[in-house]
Each structure stands twice: as C-alpha cells, then as structure tokens.
Amino acid sequence: MNTSPDMSIEIAGIPMRNPVMVASGTFGYGVEYADMVDIGSLGAVVVKGICMEPCDGNLPPRMAEVPSGLVNAIGLQGPGVKGFVENYMPFLRQHKTPVIVNIWGRTIEEYANVAAAFDVVEGIAGLELNISCPNVKEGGVSFGTDLRMAAKVISAVRRSTKLPLIPKLSPNVAGIGAFARMAEDEGADAISLINTLPALVIDVETRRPVLRNGVGGLSGAGIHHFAVKQVWDASRVVSIPVIGMGGIYEPDDALRFLLAGASAVAVGTANFTEPRTAMRVIAGMEDYVQRHEYGSIRDVVGMLQYGQVKP
Amino acid sequence: MQVETGIVQEHFDIGSGYRRLTLSAPTVCPQVKPGQFIHLRVPGLGESLLRRPFSIYRAEAGAISVLYKQVGKGTRELAFLPVGGYADFIGPLGNGFPLPHPENCIPVLVAGGYGVAPLSLLARNMDLKGIVFVGGRTAEDLLCLEDFKEMGWALEVTTEDGSAGLKGRVTDALDAWLSKGQKAIVYACGPDGMLEAIDKRLLQHELPGWLSLDKHMGCGVGACLACVQRVHTEDGGTRWKRCCCDGPIFAAGEIDWEFGKDAS
Known part of the structure; x- marks a missing residue:
C-alpha cells in the first residue's frame, strides 16, 4: 500500500490536514522554528498566549529541568494583540496551516476584548482560551479551577467572537468531566487538555525555589499518562472534539490520546529538545493507520478497548 | 540554523576536568561566526532532557569543536560519548561577535x-x-x-x-x-x-x-x-x-x- 492514508480531520469547524498541532508556548509564533520545521506539514499552529497589551512576564529563572520534564513560569510574556498581528501574522499567513491563537486576560472583560479584537483579524482559524490565569479581580484565584468563574469567562468570550472557540482546561480540578461539560454548555466548539500541573522545584542548597516565581507548571514526559486519563474522562462526557496534549514525544504517545477519545493532539515540551517531533509523530501515525488498515485516522478516535486486557 | 547529526571525531581531556569534543558538521561548519554556539542533544539521557548550549571553539575542515567542563547531569553524561559515536545539534545559533574588527584600535x-x-x-x-x-x-x-x-x-x-x-x-x-x-x-x-x-x-x-x-x-x-x-x-x-x-x-x-x- 503506497498511497498515503487519510489523515485529515475537522476540529471545531477547522479543517486540518492531520490531527497533530504544536502546543501554545512551545513553538513561539512559528517563525522561530521555520528553518527546521515544515510549518505546512502541521495540522495547526497554536501560538504563544496573547493578551490585550504587551506583557513582560516573570523574572528569570523561568524554567527548571526535572527528570520527568520541565517546570516553567514564563509568566505569559508576549507582544499583545497589536504586536502579534503586526509582527507575526504576515509570516503565519504565508502557510496554509490553520493558526489558532491562544488568548488570556486578567479579567473577564479583558478576555472578551482580546477575543473581539481577533474576530476581525484575517488569517486566524480559531481561538484557544487559556483559563488557567489568575483572576486579578477576585483575589488571584485561577479562573480555570473555579467552575462558575470558568463558565463566565467562556460565556463572555463566546459572545465576543464568531471564531471557533477552544477552552484549554486546567488539570488542577477535582473532576475534569464537569469542566468539559460546562465548556460545551457555554458554547465551546472543542476543548483542549491538559494545561500544565502545578509544581514546586526546590534547590536544597539554597533552600529556595529554583524558579524566581516560586511555583510553576510541570509539562513533559511525567504528565503524559495522567493527561491521557484526563482526556479519556473528558471525552466520554462531551460531544465536541477533544484535543489531547501532555508529554507527546513519540507517535505512540499521540495515538494514546486518540484511542482515549481525543480527535487531535498537540506536541508541546518535546519541541524544545526535538523541533521536528510533530513531523515524526505524523509519519508514525500514518504508518499506524496503514498497519492497522483503518480507513482514516478518524477511525482511531475512541477505539480504546477498556476492560479487555489480553492475557 | 539547521539540525545536523555529527560523528564524534575527537573527544579528550584537556586537563582539570575540561574536555574537547569535535563533531563532523559539513553543513553547519561553513556558516559559523565567532561567538555563535551549538545546541547539543546529549545522547543517552532520554527524551525529556533539554539540549545544552556550547560556544563554538573551532569551526574548520567541516567539523565543530567545543570545550566543556563536567558540571552537571548533561555534561557528565556527554563525557561518555565515544569517538565514532553520533550526536545531533542545532546550529549555528546566536548573533556572534560583530566583525570585521575596526582597523584603528x-x-x-x-x-x-x-x-x-x-x-x-x-x-x-x-x-x-x-x-x-x-x-x-x-x-x-x-x-x-x-x-x-x-x-x-x-x-x-x-x-x-x-x-x-x-x-x-x-x-x-x-x-x-x-x-x-x-x-x-x-x-x-x-x-x-x-x-x-x-x-x-x-x-x-x-x-x-x-x-x-x-x-x-x-x-x-x-x-x-x-x-x-x-x-x-x-x-x-x-x-x-x-x-x-x-x-x-x-x-x-x-x-x-x-x-x-x-x-x-
């Protein structure tokens, strides 16, 4: 069989040539990796988080390497809506790959304003909503871990844009299913998960946190199987597509998300070490579809045979 | 900027815990400017470890040399890389020193x-x-x-x-x-x-x-x-x-x- 398998998929109304994206914050604005990665081969590019105005982020050190991955507290440094559109959209528009913009805000109003601002920008396929930000109006508690606040954010953004809307769920909650259902109820077109897990890296010699911010978010290999479980839990209670992410380094890691019910995946932390991970993952998934004689990659979604452990 | 897989041509102690590593780099070598670096994947450390940056010490005859000291997990493991082995790197990276140096100072x-x-x-x-x-x-x-x-x-x-x-x-x-x-x-x-x-x-x-x-x-x-x-x-x-x-x-x-x- 020499014909390439059908890898195409539609997520939140966005047609993609394959289900492999690059995760927000791990691929810059695309241009940083253009020398090494064929942007045109990706399912979609999810750019680093953007809020209304330029944001300085946290003081360094911002990243700590741990045996199972990375802990980061970059602090959402970014160019703001205007800076992003002027400096990065001309490059991103050159490719036929859908551009999904990850957006965030410090208040519900800011979330809505950022969404509305992107609604009129040419070349944007959809918005991913980072709800794991501190709510400055209500004492700095993350929007993403409070069901009522998260619903307010998603609802406000939904009313502010016609673009496909993909809330990115925080794993730092008691039941991911309730958040997934809420997102669908509030008008989300898809959901993505998981965001990083809260972590604290301690330098025992100085007795201080390694990161200047103190705590950070854990990503990479260590969170993979946890993320697969979260995706499995979420995908069974919603009818909108789920985008799975967390510790994808190999094709099998991506396939696990699909089997657990995700319709697409995003490669994140692995990009830092191996910029071409997504391309290798796509090739491996194509091979899988052929070896197992599936009609298309879409037929793999949700095919987990739970409870049927082979002897 | 490119990803290149180099063959280890030399790898030896230069004293006091410092080592010199030379990798074939037919693609990256001719592009190198002084002050630039390579981002090296340390083999054998699994997929989750980040690359390590090393200033370029020599870029000649299609090869790149770096000097390093064994100070942490990455460089300690790097020291085991044998001549004839492989390591991949991204380079050349960074802006490099502005050249030419002005004549009059x-x-x-x-x-x-x-x-x-x-x-x-x-x-x-x-x-x-x-x-x-x-x-x-x-x-x-x-x-x-x-x-x-x-x-x-x-x-x-x-x-x-x-x-x-x-x-x-x-x-x-x-x-x-x-x-x-x-x-x-x-x-x-x-x-x-x-x-x-x-x-x-x-x-x-x-x-x-x-x-x-x-x-x-x-x-x-x-x-x-x-x-x-x-x-x-x-x-x-x-x-x-x-x-x-x-x-x-x-x-x-x-x-x-x-x-x-x-x-x-």
Whole structure:
C-alpha cells in the first residue's frame, strides 16, 4: 500500500490536514522554528498566549529541568494583540496551516476584548482560551479551577467572537468531566487538555525555589499518562472534539490520546529538545493507520478497548 | 540554523576536568561566526532532557569543536560519548561577535574560565593581533593559553589564588592596561559578575565592547523565553532580549544589570 492514508480531520469547524498541532508556548509564533520545521506539514499552529497589551512576564529563572520534564513560569510574556498581528501574522499567513491563537486576560472583560479584537483579524482559524490565569479581580484565584468563574469567562468570550472557540482546561480540578461539560454548555466548539500541573522545584542548597516565581507548571514526559486519563474522562462526557496534549514525544504517545477519545493532539515540551517531533509523530501515525488498515485516522478516535486486557 | 547529526571525531581531556569534543558538521561548519554556539542533544539521557548550549571553539575542515567542563547531569553524561559515536545539534545559533574588527584600535579579549573558547575562535578570525586577559580561580581554570601564544597575541594571566600569573581578578589586570588610555575594543566572555565589572569599566573609559553571556537555555531558538536578559532601550526604558537568538553577544552598556536584583 503506497498511497498515503487519510489523515485529515475537522476540529471545531477547522479543517486540518492531520490531527497533530504544536502546543501554545512551545513553538513561539512559528517563525522561530521555520528553518527546521515544515510549518505546512502541521495540522495547526497554536501560538504563544496573547493578551490585550504587551506583557513582560516573570523574572528569570523561568524554567527548571526535572527528570520527568520541565517546570516553567514564563509568566505569559508576549507582544499583545497589536504586536502579534503586526509582527507575526504576515509570516503565519504565508502557510496554509490553520493558526489558532491562544488568548488570556486578567479579567473577564479583558478576555472578551482580546477575543473581539481577533474576530476581525484575517488569517486566524480559531481561538484557544487559556483559563488557567489568575483572576486579578477576585483575589488571584485561577479562573480555570473555579467552575462558575470558568463558565463566565467562556460565556463572555463566546459572545465576543464568531471564531471557533477552544477552552484549554486546567488539570488542577477535582473532576475534569464537569469542566468539559460546562465548556460545551457555554458554547465551546472543542476543548483542549491538559494545561500544565502545578509544581514546586526546590534547590536544597539554597533552600529556595529554583524558579524566581516560586511555583510553576510541570509539562513533559511525567504528565503524559495522567493527561491521557484526563482526556479519556473528558471525552466520554462531551460531544465536541477533544484535543489531547501532555508529554507527546513519540507517535505512540499521540495515538494514546486518540484511542482515549481525543480527535487531535498537540506536541508541546518535546519541541524544545526535538523541533521536528510533530513531523515524526505524523509519519508514525500514518504508518499506524496503514498497519492497522483503518480507513482514516478518524477511525482511531475512541477505539480504546477498556476492560479487555489480553492475557 | 539547521539540525545536523555529527560523528564524534575527537573527544579528550584537556586537563582539570575540561574536555574537547569535535563533531563532523559539513553543513553547519561553513556558516559559523565567532561567538555563535551549538545546541547539543546529549545522547543517552532520554527524551525529556533539554539540549545544552556550547560556544563554538573551532569551526574548520567541516567539523565543530567545543570545550566543556563536567558540571552537571548533561555534561557528565556527554563525557561518555565515544569517538565514532553520533550526536545531533542545532546550529549555528546566536548573533556572534560583530566583525570585521575596526582597523584603528586594539582588540582586547577578556576571558573567565571556559569563556575563553569563543574568544580563541574570534582571535583566529582577526587580522589584527591584540592582547588577551585570561582569568580563573586557580591555574587549573586557565584554558587555551597556547592558542594565543601561537597566534602572537600578548597574554595576561590572573588567578584568584595566585597559582598562576598575577594574583587577583582578571579585571585587576585589565584596569592596569586600560589606564594607559589606548584606543581599544573589548570582547569579553565569562560569568555574569565578571561581565558586569567589565561593562562598568567600558562605560567609565568610554570604550566600545561586546559581552558574551552564558545562560541556561531551553529551546535555543527564541521560542521558550527561558533565557531572557533585560536590556536598556533607546527611549530610556528597558525590555527583554532573548539570550539565545538576540544574543548571546550584547553591546557594552546595553545590559540592565540591576533589573530584578532587588527583593530576591
């Protein structure tokens, strides 16, 4: 069989040539990796988080390497809506790959304003909503871990844009299913998960946190199987597509998300070490579809045979 | 910038726990400018470990050499890489030192520890000969002294414990030279404290110069924003630059050394 398998998929109304994206914050604005990665081969590019105005982020050190991955507290440094559109959209528009913009805000109003601002920008396929930000109006508690606040954010953004809307769920909650259902109820077109897990890296010699911010978010290999479980839990209670992410380094890691019910995946932390991970993952998934004689990659979604452990 | 898989051509101790690694690099080698670095994947450490940045010490005959000291998990594992083995790297990365060096002033190189590696490559790419200051904690930290002697550069050595050269810091020797008031451009590479001290002197003597910073990096290509350095802007404010792709070479007077120092 020499014909390439059908890898195409539609997520939140966005047609993609394959289900492999690059995760927000791990691929810059695309241009940083253009020398090494064929942007045109990706399912979609999810750019680093953007809020209304330029944001300085946290003081360094911002990243700590741990045996199972990375802990980061970059602090959402970014160019703001205007800076992003002027400096990065001309490059991103050159490719036929859908551009999904990850957006965030410090208040519900800011979330809505950022969404509305992107609604009129040419070349944007959809918005991913980072709800794991501190709510400055209500004492700095993350929007993403409070069901009522998260619903307010998603609802406000939904009313502010016609673009496909993909809330990115925080794993730092008691039941991911309730958040997934809420997102669908509030008008989300898809959901993505998981965001990083809260972590604290301690330098025992100085007795201080390694990161200047103190705590950070854990990503990479260590969170993979946890993320697969979260995706499995979420995908069974919603009818909108789920985008799975967390510790994808190999094709099998991506396939696990699909089997657990995700319709697409995003490669994140692995990009830092191996910029071409997504391309290798796509090739491996194509091979899988052929070896197992599936009609298309879409037929793999949700095919987990739970409870049927082979002897 | 490219990903290249190199074959290990040489890998040996150069004394005091420092090692030299030479990798074939037919694609990357011809593109190298002094002051640039490669981002090396350390084989055998599994998929979750980040690459490690190394200043380029030599780029010739289709190969790249780097010098390193075994200081952490990455470099300790790297030491086991055998000749004939493979390692892949992204490069050349970073901006590199601005060349050519202007004709009418003396090149002054200031190195701390293995910061000498990119400066040795820089000297080899200069037509002029100047003076190099090499400093370390002890005699064991002094590398590449023969390189500069062979090239006919004047050499000043300092150690903090007095085990070689002048006892003191490299800036002590530099101060004595700067006080002569000669027209010079300074190129420096070493720890932050040394670079900050040199930067202050350049401002004082109104001399131009270039500082090469050594920072922990994530991606190496400007995407992760882990290696940011605060710099002054023309309008009197400050902003972040990414050490990996906007640096690692910064102009004298550009770095805001005070930013973030309080309340730490």
